[in-house]
Structures are given as structure tokens and as C-alpha cells.
Amino acid sequence: MRTIITVLFAVLGIIFCFPYHLYLKQLAKKDQDKAYIKAQKLVKGFFGAVMFLTGCKRTVIGKENIPADQPVMFVGNHRSYFDILSCHNAIDMPLGFMSKDNIKDIPLLYKYMDDIGCTYLDRTDLKKGLETILQTADIIKSGHSMMIFPEGTRNKGDELLPFKDGAFKIAQKAGCLIIPVAICGTDKCMEANKHNFLHSSKVVIEFLEPVDIRGLKPKERKEVLDAIPGKIQAARLKNLPMIEK
Template sequence: MLRLIICALWSFFAMVFSCPLHFHFKRLIKKDPMKGWTTAYKYVRGFFKKLIFLTGSKIEVRGQENIPKNGAVLFVGNHRSWFDIIIVQTLTNRPMGFISKKEFENAPLLSPYMKDIGCIYIDRENPREAIKTISKGIEQMKTGLSLGLYPEGTRNHGDELLPFKEGGYKMAERSKSPIVIVTMTGTDDIFENNKFHFIKKSRVLVDFSKPVYPSELSVQEKKEFYASIPEHITEKYAELKSERNK
């Protein structure tokens, strides 16, 4: 209970008192998008690091060396918790937005920060708007901004993956950027799995795969690679969960 109160109060006051920064970030993004996103990312990353510290959680990472040092990357992962996004943002060491549900576009306090780091919103019920979102993501990645994509489309509360929506992979393909698969376990034990949604410390395991460039694959190879992503995550998730339970 105490951790929940501390995390909630700290997050609320941190977001409220930093509101003036949004005007600064907005000006920078207008002049130089990449510079603006980078500046905002550094601030948000620091915010997320403090929040993770307040939860008392331990983060163990595999394959961080697989993340390319330069250029945009499409990080594709499983989605079990709000903390998936928070933790990945602290580990990639690069300006990074993510693909979010349309419903969060006007979320109080939260949405300005999402816009500052280059998040884009997708309306899965409107195919035409979804295509526009993918096109925007392609342009942002061409500029150098990395993006996080959760193809399940929503948080998953079971061990089996939800059906993957593959349309977002085109952002990597058409921007000639790599895909790095991110598999996580233990994030939902920080918040979602707890009675009354209390905050509890958790041991979180994260795995980054080696990068794959879809633009360098044949049509058949791309098809096979995209189809293999859920299988890769399922296998890694089982492996990480087994290690975590030792």
C-alpha cells in the first residue's frame, strides 16, 4: 500500500510541476524533430528510472548489446503491463516513442508526455486511419526515432499470446530499420497481478533479440520472419519465466 501511495504521489506531482517543459519540447520538435524528441526522451527516461526505483523492482537484462548503436529501431514485444513500456524506455538508450491506442491521445497529464517523445496513436477500428498512423510512423523512423510496437494490441493477462496484428512491421520495412524483438516477464507482478492493484517489487527479466532488417529480406523470407515473431516471444517467455521461478 505504501509503495502505491509513494509512486502515485511522486508521479502526479512530477508530471504537474513539469508541465511548463511541454512548451519547451514543443518548440524544439517544431524546429528540429529529432532534437526535440531526444531532449524530451532524456527527461522522460529519468522520470521512468525513478519510478522503477520507487517500486523496488530488480531488472535483469539479456541481449542489450544486440540493440544497434545508431539509427531507428522497431522494438516489437509482448505486452503484459504498463511497466513494459516504462522499463523498455529506460533500457534502449535512444529516443523512442511507441504505438498507443487512440483512447490515450487526450489522456489527462499523460498524453503531453507521450506526444513529447513521439508516440503515435492508432485506431484499429478504422483501417484508413490505421494506415495513416503507419505512414506517420514510417516518416518518424526515417528521421531517426525508434518506436515500440505491441502487436497483441492490448495488455495480455494470460501466458498464451493474443493474435498478432502484423501491419506495424511495415514501419521497419519501409524505413529500412531493423526489428529487435523484446520479451519480458515479471512486469505484471509490479501492479496488475496484485490485489487492489497495490505496487509490489518484482524481479523482471528482459530479453532483446538480434536485429533483423526486413528491407533486406525476400518476400518469402519476410513472411516467414513475421510469422516467427510470436513463436520467438512464446519460447523466450517460457525460458525467462522458468529462470525467474528458480
């Protein structure tokens, strides 16, 4: 029943909010920032309602590590579609995501993603992939934070998948801080369940200390970036007992 109610709400919400998307599209022609803020509020409300219906209970750690005076790039492990819902609503700032381009196969959904500044990565075309990296860096330069999942796909294993280099190239080109994010328990909301049925679950999101690669020499930068997956995995394992209580 939980799954049916949540899915119905999500589908009907996407459909019936579409006129608001059209309004935001027109507003953006006059005032891009105002349209962006309104879109963020709409998405936050929608995500919050979905998580409430699903029964996900979120614990957030380390918000003091997020600077309030500058855009950053969040880099997290990827377990579930609920990573996006949980992280977006855990952060008190506008936030876009880099997604795989096949998300556009879902009718209407990507329209709202456009509204909050998401970008779409085509991993089969190197030229288009580079264009997306530069586009994402430009969004951060313009003052809007972005979140990226460098594993590239939802990971069902105990160990993190290798991080793809593109995420860190974005931070380098944007000249921004990197905030590592350890995500724990989101897969228990859906992907870890039989037939992907929705279940109530505890979710822990931890924002780790910022990583600054600005001004580092290539060798130093590589050492700093190579350490990020280990930090995320250590925090994730530390927080696992919190979702099993």
C-alpha cells in the first residue's frame, strides 16, 4: 500500500505541477534567479512529501562543514534514487545534480531537473561528456552548488566502485571546494527490497570536511583526490549501525 500511494502521488505530482514548470520557464526569461529559487522550493516540497510517504527518517551529520558563502561541489557515494531526495533536502542551499542522460527517458521529470540546474552526462560520447563537465563547472562558477555521484551508477556492493575522474575535473575547472558526502541506508527505502517495494528506513547523510585542491601541484592534487573515496567509505561504515537500530 505504501508503494502504491507514493507512486501515485509522485506521478500525479509530476503531471499536475507541469503548468508551474511552464510558468517558471517564462519567469526565467525575465528573472533567472527568481525562477531558480522558486523551482528549488517546489522540488524540496515534492521530495519532502515523497520521503514522508515512504517513511524515510533522515539523520544529517556535519552540516557545519558546508560553507554558506560560496558554491561547492558535493561528491557522494551512490546507493539509491533516494540519495537525490535525501541529499537535496538535507542541504540549506539551492542544489543541482549531474545525472546520466537516460533520465530524459522518463516523461516530464527532466523538465523539473532543468529548472533546478541539473546537467546530463552522455558517457558514450567523449565530446558531449566534456561539454557536460564544462557546463557543470560553469553552473558552479555562476554561484550554484552541484552534486555528483562519481561511482557512475547505483552500487549494491559493500565497497565503493572506482570514482570516475570527471567529477574532480569539474571542481578543478570551477575552482571550488569539494564536500565529500557519505550516504547510508537509502537503498533500504527501495532498491534493497524485493520487487523494489518502498519501505520505511533510517537514512544517514554525513557531510565531511571540505577538500580544497586550489593551488595544489598535480601530484599533490592527485593524492588529495585519491583519498576522498576512502574517507566516504570510512564514514559510511561508521554510520551503518545507526540505520540498524
